Amino acid sequence: MELISFKLCPFVQRAVIVLKEHQLDYDINYINLAxxxxxxxxxxxxxxxxxxxxxHQVxxxxxxxxxxxxxxxDNTLHPADPLERAIGRGWVEYGVNCLQTLFHLSTTNDQQRFEQAVASFKEHMIKLDTVISSGPYFYREQFTMADAAFAPIFMRLALIDKWTNLTLFDGVPKVSSWSSQLLNRDSVQHSVVEEFPTLYRKMLESKKGVITSSLN
Ligand SMILES: N[C@@H](CCC(=O)N[C@@H](CS)C(=O)NCC(=O)O)C(=O)O
Incomplete structure (x- = not known):
């Protein structure tokens, strides 16, 4: 199998995490999306x-x-219970909304839209904090698809948290500890290229958005 990829893509990263969790063999081919x-x-x-x-299929x-x-x-990253599986799939979709808001927040050059995106992102996190388990993962001990979907978000969020004063983890203790658990996991740590933080920062700088001026 060959995964056609882009070094900064969170959707690629999610697939890499699943490949690694399942210990499947694959080649990765990074292209320049520009x-x-x-x-x-x-x-x-x-x-x-x-x-x-x-x-020969794509x-x-x-x-x-x-x-x-x-x-x-050989095994599955879905919970055994069909209802829990369905709930997890819903939150994976919610993760896509979070990513869109995060992308908007990271790139807009309009101050008002930036503030709206920050507020909206914080609301997403607060909502999540009320539904996730008390840890370590979305569904307690089992690492599932929902974890694979949110890990790329938290990797970006942790960097933004380090480089700015946006305090996106404030008031969401469960989300914050979930994020740390995910970022410590092997499959997540090896789901991006080593230079990911540098590349991500360069991307944030190149967009010349509102966030660019608050990077420390
Ligand atoms: N719904 C798609 C989204 C994938 C996506 O947005 N990929 C971005 C990179 S992160 C991309 O390829 N963008 C190129 C473009 O839109 O031209 C998925 O889940 O695979």
């Missing part, structure tokens, strides 16, 4: 990463890729 190769445009229906090449959409990986693996 100037994608022509073969990528030919095989990617949406022009987005990740893609997973399996034999899978797209990270959620589909993650589900496929879970189905071919």
């Amino acid at each position: 100037d994608p190769p022509s073969w990528f445009r030919e095989i990617s229906p949406t022009g987005k990463v990740p893609l997973l090449k399996v034999n 899978l797209f959409e990270s959620s589909v890729i993650c589900e496929y990986l879970d189905e071919i693996a």
